[in-house]
Structures are given as structure tokens and as C-alpha cells.
Amino acid sequence: MNHPVSRPWMTDEAEDLYSMASEFFDREIPARRQLWESQRHVDREFWLRCGKLGLLCVAVPSEYGGGGGSFVHQATVQEAYARHGDRSWGNAMHSGVVADYIVQYGSEEQRQRWLPKMATGEYVAALAMTEPSAGSDLKAIRTRAERTLDGWRLNGSKIFITNGGTADLVVVACSTDPIKGAKGISLLVVETADAAGFSRGRPLDKIGQHGADTNELFFDDVIVPAENLLGEEGDGFAIMMRKLPQERLIVGITAVTAMELAVAVTTDYVKQRHAFGAPLLDKQHVRFELAECATLTTVARSFLNECMATHLATGLDLATSAMCKWWLTDVQCQVIDKCLQLHGGYGYMTEYPIARLYADARAQRIYGGTNEIQKELIARTF
Numbered sequence: 001m002n003h004p005v006s007r008p009w010m011t012d013e014a015e016d017l018y019s020m021a022s023e024f025f026d027r028e029i030p031a032r033r034q035l036w037e038s039q040r041h042v043d044r045e046f047w048l049r050c051g052k053l054g055l056l057c058v059a060v061p062s063e064y065g066g067g068g069g070s071f072v073h074q075a076t077v078q079e080a081y082a083r084h085g086d087r088s089w090g091n092a093m094h095s096g097v098v099a100d101y102i103v104q105y106g107s108e109e110q111r112q113r114w115l116p117k118m119a120t121g122e123y124v125a126a127l128a129m130t131e132p133s134a135g136s137d138l139k140a141i142r143t144r145a146e147r148t149l150d151g152w153r154l155n156g157s158k159i160f161i162t163n164g165g166t167a168d169l170v171v172v173a174c175s176t177d178p179i180k181g182a183k184g185i186s187l188l189v190v191e192t193a194d195a196a197g198f199s200r201g202r203p204l205d206k207i208g209q210h211g212a213d214t215n216e217l218f219f220d221d222v223i224v225p226a227e228n229l230l231g232e233e234g235d236g237f238a239i240m241m242r243k244l245p246q247e248r249l250i251v252g253i254t255a256v257t258a259m260e261l262a263v264a265v266t267t268d269y270v271k272q273r274h275a276f277g278a279p280l281l282d283k284q285h286v287r288f289e290l291a292e293c294a295t296l297t298t299v300a301r302s303f304l305n306e307c308m309a310t311h312l313a314t315g316l317d318l319a320t321s322a323m324c325k326w327w328l329t330d331v332q333c334q335v336i337d338k339c340l341q342l343h344g345g346y347g348y349m350t351e352y353p354i355a356r357l358y359a360d361a362r363a364q365r366i367y368g369g370t371n372e373i374q375k376e377l378i379a380r381t382f
Helices: 012-039 044-053 071-082 091-105 108-120 178-184 236-272 284-313 318-342 344-348 353-365 371-379
Strands: 125-128 144-147 151-162 169-175 185-191 198-200 214-225
Touching: 012 044, 012 071, 044 108, 071 091, 071 236, 071 284, 091 108, 091 125, 091 169, 091 236, 125 151, 144 169, 151 169, 151 185, 169 236, 178 185, 178 236, 185 214, 185 236, 236 284, 236 318, 236 353, 284 318, 318 344, 318 353, 318 371, 344 353
Parallel strands: 125 169
Antiparallel strands: 144 151, 151 214, 169 185, 198 214
């Protein structure tokens, strides 16, 4: 699209951050993408370089090594990264979710111990919620932690874990009192380097997002020190529910940015590609399809901006965050599918950006809580 993207929530300082981050990603991502996809994870050198530039934990207070900013700055880094069409780097989980958990619910000792290394990239963090038999229904998790003299004995497994293959810190949702159901769920932080009984499965073979570090994790009598309990015992489910709106907002940021990129690369393609003696853009059907995609994308951006404004002012409520997540990701898939069709056979070739955007988009409707679950959450407010 030719008109500039409207981001009224982005301050002048955030605009400078956006420019700096975009220049860095412009240089680094094309050179590293093939490596990431072949090894199925982002190399640690990239994390460390991002740490030196201040792109990690930008919303973490400076006394813990972070950027001292707000969610505006975290959203800005996410926008700058997502506009490249890459879905390998798990910083949204590392900085946007796990760091936020530790800042809000960690003890002072935990903040001092973990956040500075997360801000430099020395530690990569993951959140382990989903299990082979429990996805969006977090109350059904079976991973169990039993008290010991010095802490907890953790047993169970997790699947589809972002950053799971390289994480140094894993926040594990587990049941510490099965009789209490949701009120018996707690969060334990596993420091993987010293965790006997902790193991990782092979990188999961996904349809898209091939460079993203996604693994199954196993906990076999892993001893977790008592001081690694995040928040209070039994508060885990409530903490996750309170933080899910921000996680879903981050998914929405990725969705809208991907749509904007899809429309841009498709517009360029139909201007250059000729058929029947004229550019594809001269065909009325092509123009109408692009007009529809541009309209949907513009409306999506407006809704995202409204959600951002609400979240920054008062915090996004559960129902609105569910609307944000399901609708934006559904429209993302619709728009990218139409854009791929306008590429014809070339759209199915992986060397074209639209093919990557298409394959990477599908998971957006699943993680962060499936879109069907989002609709159920909305319906419960009626």
C-alpha cells in the first residue's frame, strides 16, 4: 500500500527504536535465515547481538538490565521484526511474555538473578503451558510437582514450546495440588543447565516457521529449588489468565504486520508480472482483489491500534483480547491466501516471500489459544 501505516501509539522515542531495529533486521535476517531454517533455531550469536543493541527486554526496568521502557517499546520491536516476514526469532515469548511474568510476579532475588542475563541474550526463556493432552484447556494439565525437603519434584511433558530447544529458563505450568483444579496450578522456573532429569525432544517438523525453535520438553524427577516458584503456590492459572491478553495482542501485531507485507509484495509483483500483453495490475479482477485486501488490512490495523490504546491505558480485557487474536489472525490468513493466488504458480514457490508468509500464517490461528477457544471466551460475556 502506498499510504503510510498509522501507528498513533508509537511515540517519537519508539519511532527511533523502530528505525534502528529495522536497519539491524534488514542486515541480519536475510544473511541468517537459511541457517536458522536448516538448524531449526536462531543462533545464540544473534540473541547476543540483539542484547547489545538493547532489543531484548525493552520493557524491563533498567535496574534489572532492561531497556526501562514500556509495552510500547516491546510492540515496536515486534513490529520492526515482523515486517521482514520472518517468524524464527522467539523474542515475543522471551521478552514480551516471560520477562513480563518475572517483572510482575517474581521476587526481587528472581528479578536480579534472571532478568539481566535475559536482557543480554545470555539466557533465552520459554513458557511451557501446552501438553500432549492439554492445549487451550490449561486446567487439564497433567505435569505434576510434588513437595520435597528443598523444593519440588517435577514430572511431566510439554509440547509445541517456543524457544524450547535452546531455552536456559523454562517457566513450567504444573499442578501442585490436583484436588484444587485451577487453583492448584503453580509456575516453577526450571534452569535447564543444571536440571538433572530434564530433556528435550527433537525440533518439531512444522508446516511453516521452520527457523523457529519449537520442541517437546520432558521432566523426569526434576528437582526445582523452592526459590524458583514464580508467584505464590496455586496462583499459576490466575497469572496466566491475567497475562494472556498481552500475549494475544502480540499475536495480533504479527498478524497485521504480515498482512501489510503481503499486500506490499503482491502489489509489486502484479505491477511487474505481465499477462496477455499487459501488467497484471491492469486487470480489473486483480485490482479488485488487491482493493479488498488493502481494505481488510487497513481495518485490521485500525482495530489493532484501538486495542493497543486500550491496553496501554487500562489493560486489555479478556474478551477484547480474544476478539483481537481470532479476528486478526483469521483475516491474516484470508488476505495472504488472496495475495498468494495473485502470484499464480510462483506463489507456491518457497523462494517467493508470499509462500513463506502463507506457510507461517496458519499457526497464528492455533497458538495463544485456538480461535475457536477465543470465540468461546467472548461468548461467555454475553
